[in-house]
Amino acid sequence: MAAREYTVAIAGATGVVGGTVRAILEERGFPVGDLRLLASARSAGRKLEFNGAEVEVQELGPGSFDGVDLVFFAAGGSVSKEFVPQAVAAGATVIDKSSMFRQDPGVPLVVPEVNADHLASHTGIIATPNCSTIQMVVALKPIYDAAGIERVVVSTYQAVSGSGQGGIAALDAQAKQWAAGEPVEQQFYPHQIAFNVLPHIDSFLPTGSTKEEQKMVDETTKIFADPDLKVTATCVRVPVFGAHSEAVNVQTKRKLSAAEARELLAAAAGIEVVDDPAGLQYPMPLPAEGKDPVYVGRIREDATIANGLDLWVVSDNLRKGAALNAVQIAEELVSRELI
C-alpha cells in the first residue's frame, strides 16, 4: 500500500514564512499530494516552484479549502481570524502561525521537542508559538525536565526577518543608503533600524510591556503546562537579517552545574551546543541563518542565586521559529495519526 499523501495548502504563500514552509515541505519530503498556494488578490497568478513543478498562487477566498487535508496559515492575525474557521469547517486541519488562537484553551500550542503530547487533544487547530518563544522553550526543555524551572529572565536580540519582508527591506535599504553616503530614510519601523537597536517589538500593552514580551510569558507557561513558571522578557530588534539571539538567565528548582546543563542540552532533540570559548566558538545569528537547530552556548553557572544558569540561545526565526516548527507539527500529526 502506498503511503498516504495529503492535500496541503499554504495561506500567506508569498510571505517570508509561507515561502519557508514551502521550501521545508520540499526539503523534508513531507508527503504532499497536491499543494495549494493561497495569498491575497495582489499575488494571485504568481508562479512558485515546488518539487520541480510550478504552482500558481490562488486568491484566498471561499472555497479555498475544499478537499484540503492540512493548511499552514502563515499570514497575519486578521487573515487567520477570518479564514482559519472556514478551513476547519471545510474539514482541514490547521497549523496556525499567527497569535490569534494561541491562548485559546481548546487549541494546543506546540513545539514538538517540548509538548508534542498536547497534539492529541486538537480539534482542528494547532497553533505554533511566536519565534522568540520557540527557541527559548527548546533550550529550556532539558533543563526543565532535569531540574525544574522557577524563573527566567530573557533579553532578546531579534532579526528583522521576524517582521516579514517589510523589516528585511527596511534594513537592506537603510544600510545601502548609509553606505552610499545618502540620508537614511525611516521606513517600516518607527525608527531607523540600521546601526541602531529598538527595544520595541509588536505593540505596547498598558502594563508597559510589548505584546512580544507578553507572548514569551504566556506562551511559555502554556507550552510547559506550568502556570508557576515565571518569565520576564525584554524584546529588542537588532540590525540582523535572520536568526534571533537570546540571553537567558534561568533559576532552576534543583542545582545543575554548567557541565550537567551542557550535557543535557547536547543530548536534547533539536539542540546543537556550540560552547567553546577557548576556540572562540559560540552561537551567532549569521551562521545560524538557514539552519535548523536551536544553538545553545555561553553555558555558565550564575553564582548570584543558588540554582542559576546563564545561556545564550540562537536560532533561525523563519525556520525553527516559524516554518520548520509548523512542518514538524505536521509530521507529528502524521506519525501520531492525528490527521
Add this chain to the structure above:
Amino acid sequence: MAAREYTVAIAGATGVVGGTVRAILEERGFPVGDLRLLASARSAGRKLEFNGAEVEVQELGPGSFDGVDLVFFAAGGSVSKEFVPQAVAAGATVIDKSSMFRQDPGVPLVVPEVNADHLASHTGIIATPNCSTIQMVVALKPIYDAAGIERVVVSTYQAVSGSGQGGIAALDAQAKQWAAGEPVEQQFYPHQIAFNVLPHIDSFLPTGSTKEEQKMVDETTKIFADPDLKVTATCVRVPVFGAHSEAVNVQTKRKLSAAEARELLAAAAGIEVVDDPAGLQYPMPLPAEGKDPVYVGRIREDATIANGLDLWVVSDNLRKGAALNAVQIAEELVSRELI
C-alpha cells in the same frame, strides 16, 4: 585672584577616547592652562586642535609628565601599567580609563553621580570604570538609595566604538562591502560584526564568563561599596557604531512601583528618562550618540518576583562611558580641592 588653571596631559590622545576627552575638556571649559597630547611614536608630530589652537602630539616617554597636574590615561592597560606610576611619581594626579588599577584597594573607582565621596581617599590615581558598568550604575543609583538592591541580571547591546578605532573600522568596512555586493572580510573581531551579534567582549575567563562580564560584577560592587550586591551579566557586541544599550532586571530589597522608579530616575543626576510607549519613545543608541545623559526607559514592574523592575538603559559609551566620566572626575577633584 584668577581661578587656578591646570597643566593637563592626555595619554592616548589620538585614540577615540583620548579625542573625546579633548573635545569634552573644551566643551565644558575645564580650566586647562596647558594641554599636552601624548601618544605612541607613530602618532608623534600630528597636530590636533584644542580651544582654537593647534597642539602637536608628543611621544609618550620619560619626562612626559614633568610639570603636569592632571593626566587622563586613555590608552590600553599596558600603557597605563608602565606610565601611570611614572606620572604619579612626577607629581601628577592620574585619571585612568584602563582596567589596570580598578580593583586596586588603594584606587578609588568613581562615577561622580554614584560615589564622588570615594575621591577623598585618592593617593594619585583614580580609576574610571568600564563603559558598560558606568551607565548601569548611574541608572541603579537612585533605585539603590531608595529601595536597596539585591540582585541585577543585565544583558548588554554594545557598540563597536567600545573596541576603539579597530571596531569602528570593521563595521564600517564590512557594511560597505556588503552594500557593494562584495565578499565581507573578517577583520578585527574574530567573526563578522556587520548584520551579526557576538556574545563575546574582551577575553574569556576560566569561569566561562568574559572579562567584560566580570568587570560589570566587580566594578559595580566596588562603586557601591556593597559586596552583597549581586550582578550577573551577558555582554554582547551589536552592529551599532556608538552608544551601548542594556536590558537591566533589578531585584530591590523593598518594593518600588514602576511609577516610583520613574520619578526617582527622572530626578536623578545624569539621567534622562525617555519612557513614552504610546508615543513610541524609548532610549535607542542612534539618538544617544554624542549626547551626555544616561537614558532610561521601558521602566516596568517585573511581576515574577516580589520586588522586581525591568529597565532599558542607553548611553554614549565614549562620553559618559569613558571620556565624560573622566572629565567629571577631574571637575570633582577641582571642586573638592583634591588636586
